[in-house]
Amino acid sequence: MSSQSRVKDIDEDSLHVGPPETSAAGLKAVAVALQRGLEQAGPVRTARSLLRINQRGGFDCPGCAWPEPDGHRKAAEFCENGAKAVAEEATVRAVTPEWWDGHPVATLRDKTDYWLSKQGRITEPVVLRPGDDRYRRISWTDAFALVAEHLRATTPERCVFYTSGRTANETAFMYQLFARSLGTNNLPDCSNMCHESSGSALNPTIGIGKGTVSLEDIHEAKLVFVVGQNPGTNHPRMLSALKECRDRGGKIVAVNPLPEAGLLHFKDPQRVDGYVGEGATIADEFLQIKVGGDLALFQALGHLLLEAEREARGAVVDRSFVDSQTEGFEAYAAARASLDWEETERATGLTRAEIEATARLLAKSKATIVCWALGLTQQPHSVDTIREIVNLLLLQGNFGKPGAGACPVRGHSNVQGDRTMGIWEKPKEGLLAALDAEFGIASPREHGFDSTQTLAAFERDEVDVFVSLGGNFAQANSDTAALEAGMQRAGLTVHISTKPNRSHVVHGRTSLILPTLGRTDRDDKHPSGRQFLSVEDSMSMVHSTQGRLEPISEHLLAEPVIVARLAAATLGEGHPVDWRAMAEDYDVIRDHISRVIPGFEDFNRRVRQRNGFQLPNPPRDTRSFATEAGRARFTVSPLEYLEPPAGHLILQTVRSHDQYNTTFYGQDDRYRGISDGRRVILVHPEDLAGLGFEDRELVDVVSVFRGEERRADRFRLVAYPTARGCAAAYFPEANALVHRDLVARESNTPGFKALTVRFERHGTRDGAGAASVEGGRHGSTQPAP
Ligand SMILES: Nc1nc2c(c(=O)[nH]1)N[C@H]1C(S)=C(S)[C@@H](COP(=O)(O)OP(=O)(O)OC[C@H]3O[C@@H](n4cnc5c(=O)[nH]c(N)nc54)[C@H](O)[C@@H]3O)O[C@H]1N2
Ligand SMILES: Nc1nc2c(c(=O)[nH]1)N[C@H]1C(S)=C(S)[C@@H](COP(=O)(O)OP(=O)(O)OC[C@H]3O[C@@H](n4cnc5c(=O)[nH]c(N)nc54)[C@H](O)[C@@H]3O)O[C@H]1N2
């Protein structure tokens, strides 16, 4: 057995709970980052990679989509979690064909994603054939031929091409071109589960599905809302921008059910004075809202702004902007003319005084930005909530002026770019027509599956081939048990991956794992020499990314090469697209993109500029709105919030400080004081008492949706200062509880932050002992390491 299989898996019985921290970053963050790097990659690779993160000519941090400052980059423009992401990829631990041979998949199904990922980087393609019990080595040529055989044996609408948002622009462009050449728009991606609600709200109201601010705007804003977001963990470099804003006199309002450390104080690890004391204050106001209460909050703020405007005409509402650039104001003003304060306080968990104080800050501010992330996107009424943010911004003319705008803070480092490149199950006609004209293909017009529809298609046995460009679909999506069972009935699953994960071991009847170069790896096996790729950040900046590290294995192929060879093998000689030319020289891909995707004209030259280039953004650039009416739209939504029945709480799911989505870097959720265990549910102490449970009690969790129940066993209750009536658990442990039909209206994004749950003392259920979905995969049943 190889040495790394001695990695100790999570043992839930070792759970440790201490007090939550009240400030983020600081010296500890630097120390943890370096230690993880040294453990995984050794000193030389750690130094080489950390010095190149987010530097010109270096690689884009695979951690998150927060932009890089373009004026003066610090020597190390990195954060603890970016460094951990890099260590995870730069590891020298190897998962070889011999490793797979020593680990039949049945044994791997008992492991957590922590253990799987810690085994290291996959070094060669492997296949698992029907009837076999483990993955075995396969040549690249045979692997591509096998996929081609399966794709050709079925019809395109039974094939699904999933993308995770780390995929670079060039790869994403080729991948969607491949799917459409084959004849399907089945292009679900992680953004279906992430910020889809933001796009669904922004596109029809402001004419673009992206944010409208730049990093400089955050610095210049007079007021920044940080709503439903935990930047200290998930976008740590954002804290520097918020601090800069405060240093220049701006105010910050944080809205969150959890008092997240990074929202309270920040110790700048780039500055010596950032190491001591409690750090700089981040939030001037912290609104500890109930999960799902934001729509009520933003409606109340709109009401109060209109009231303030009535008292001092012209002081609050930007009438000339509203009159010349928007429509729907009268209906909006009428809908917000009255307010039921009692219901607002119940929906938000906030007091009228708190909301009024926030409204005064807002009324006074001449430049406001609202930032938000998943706390707003994963609830039934998410799209309404985000439209309500747009209403507020429109009222005060907060578009197209410095320091103002909408800022959905994206997740995966290129999730926004993937959509720009055409990864979308509902493509616009313009894109398809441009593809057809450029390549002489006939793209299908029928819309494809998003991630939720893919889950349903798996359940109905309508998926023959599932190709996954990165990601861990089985763990990322809802209804884990049903999804895994469905995936296992598919004919072929293909995973283009860097590291082992759960999706590899709940595979289709035939399964392939195709190992690829990552962001940090050098990509130089091309006739025209070393290649680079490009990405788009949360603020629509496109720039190059190029790895420098020696790849862990000579057998790895770059993602564009894998996609090109898959396509060539499947579509055959006579196909009009020259896949090989694109794989040999990425400039060829970029030339195609420059003719197909608006905003990418002269791509090859502009991507080589010092800081790349910014994509056009009409609301920001020219205060114009490419909606149907050519104006920004006010909208009216009914009030909606989450109210659990008696004996139940609303459960939201969050990331720990030591994970990247379904990959766990470690077991230390430092800021929340929780370590060495993940099956926990954070509950307010008074709610615990009210429900008759005690801190640290072991419970089984039951979720309820439209009369159906889902169960997940053995979670530890932890008394925690969350908002009343609400609870929090980690993603993905809680995904087994999410019913597939619990989704946001319009965007179809799973309701990962809107579960209704109750607890049962572990083992006290009628007929206790019946296996439940996740019952077999908790620490205490792990085989001894
Ligand atoms: N280190 C690290 N970085 C990451 C990731 C990672 O896993 N690890 N993931 C990346 C990805 S793909 C994404 S999408 C982003 C995610 O970034 P975040 O959105 O910050 O991620 P979550 O952990 O889901 O945190 C959601 C936050 O919203 C709050 N919240 C929950 N419900 C509500 C609500 O109803 N109202 C309000 N106002 N707040 C609420 C939660 O308490 C929590 O603070 O991060 C990206 N960056
Ligand atoms: N309950 C709950 N569920 C959620 C969420 C939540 O907040 N709560 N958040 C949702 C969100 S926002 C998202 S974005 C999804 C995430 O869903 P995914 O994007 O599908 O999941 P990840 O965990 O980011 O994918 C990790 C895997 O990607 C592979 N990988 C890493 N780097 C590379 C690379 O460079 N190339 C390739 N080809 N592969 C690579 C590795 O094999 C690794 O195992 O999960 C969603 N699920």
Ligand SMILES: [Mo]
């Ligand atoms: Mo995400």
